[in-house]
Amino acid sequence: MERSEIFDIAHLRHPIAAPVAPQRLRELVGWLRPSDGARAVDLGCGEGEWLQELLLTYPGITGVGIDHMLPASAVRRAGERRLSDRVRWVETDAATWDDGAFDVVLCVGASHAFGGLKDMLVAVRRHLRPGGQALIGDSIWESPPSASALAALEVSADAYPDLAGFVRAIREHGFEPSYGHVSTLAEWDDYQFSWSGSLVDWAVREASTTEDRDQALAVAREHLEAWLSGARRELGFATFVLHDAAAAGARD
Template sequence: MDRARLSAIAHRWHPVAAPVSDDALRRLVGRLAPPAGAGRTRTALDLGCGSGAWLLALLGAHPAFDGVGVDTSAPALDAARDRAAMAGLVGRAVFVEADAATWEGGPADVVLCIGAAHAFGGTAGALAAVRRHLRPGGRVLFGDGFWEAGPSEAALAGLQAEPGELPDLPGLLAEVGRAGFEPGYGHVSTLAEWDEYEWCWTGALTEWALTEAPHGEREQALDAARTHRRQWLEGYRGELGFLTVVLHDTRA
């Protein structure tokens, strides 16, 4: 079963592709006020936008913005376009199927990159890509994982990760500083947010497998849901953290 399609189905119930509640999402995008100055439309860019939940929330909160979302997943982008239509944002949101790591669009006043660092080879690569697309003095909404505890061998196995692949929270913020950004408002995902996200991921995929899946994909989807549930519950639950943070450009 195609991985991009599987992921799009798994995120049906929780289109915010991160362990972040709707309330926390609204608070975070609310901190991305338009830069000072009048007379022009601001641009937001979402690198690794998935189904567009973050970008569309930003556009809904800040009418001065138009936005572009970039992702390689055609199923996720189809969902993003549907969500934009339902929100009345078709004229303000454009979704592009491309590799965010090599995409060469114009500069943006706000750049979002949440849960997509793997597409850039890690945190440092993601922050470097963000900077390439950011207008001087702009703001960033960045989200990435870190070790809140451990990591235990079970957590590493569950994520199929190496011991030094993720930092702790101070280490993640140190990486942000080395890239020339200053952390502003941030949100550390709670265990309840993690549980909601993971139960939605596995639950949406399980329900699809049992009620909608074509013959031949039912067992594949169920196996993916079972594997993910086991890796989470027996592996990284309570050890893997997630930070979403507004960053200010200190090199403006």
């Protein structure tokens, strides 16, 4: 199976595709205040759930979802929610795509597409109109990472900041957080067990070949082992609603 197919299956039961509960997603989106006619873009939209929640909350806006591997499930759910005429899906590299400035920019769990947090913030700034709002989310270290966590995630200790470092990076790029959420352990466990469990369920019930079944089970086992024996309680995730502080300063 292709990597994109594996990820699509893994997120079947958790299309938010991040360790964030549905209620928290709604709260975060509720801090955004786009006017009717506003345009939103989700950079690295994945399953498209963040963008679709934004469109459901604010019926007067439109959106664009950008990802290099757009799952069919995102398009299907948009159709079921009658959002197809308000959302455009573009399958391309979010780091190089450009279509002008947007009133709202989303980028959650996709900093790797830009080379890391700081480059992601540069991209958000590039796509955001002056005075707009952004909603971003990325990994953090809840505590200094152990050797087992680094090995499980196959990253270096400087791959992610701590929470304070995340906020400093936000401010260095001319943004000010108006609201934030740090994912709980329960949110993390729900996400990770849903991720691996969806693959196991698909392998047992739906895989059409022994090769696909074995591959799905192997990925599920490896993913869950990395979480339980390495990253759990050390890897965190923070999500922030941002105001364009640089534009506010210019008005002053």
